[in-house]
Amino acid sequence: MNEHYFRLNLSYNECMDYYHGRYSAVQVIDDSGKTIRFTANHLRPFISSLGIRGRFRLLVTLENQFIRLERVA
Numbered sequence: 843m844n845e846h847y848f849r850l851n852l853s854y855n856e857c858m859d860y861y862h863g864r865y866s867a868v869q870v871i872d873d874s875g876k877t878i879r880f881t882a883n884h885l886r887p888f889i890s891s892l893g894i895r896g897r898f899r900l901l902v903t904l905e906n907q908f909i910r911l912e913r914v915a
Contacts, residue, residue: 843909846872846900850885854893872900884911886902 848870852860859865860882869879878900888894888911901909 844902844904844906846874846876846878846902847897847914848872848878848900849897850894852885854889854891857885857889861889870893877904879906884908888913889895 860868864880864883867879868882868885870876872878880900885894888896888898896913897915899912900914900915902910903908
């Protein structure tokens with residue numbers, strides 16, 4: 843299992859673009875500088891009236907298959 847830590851700061855309007863399927867994937871840069879891309883649907887549980895703000899941990903298999911996304915701060 844691999845884990846990637848990153849920060850995300852999206853406004854509510856930006857989140858709605860992902861929520862309504864305008865974008866199918868999210869691309870972030872983790873703390874080590876590696877570019878990570880994952881399906882935007884995984885962000886849905888974290889959307890609030892302010893958007894999405896916080897530090898996250900993405901867990902993937904050794905084959906880079908999604909396991910889970912967690913807010914850590």
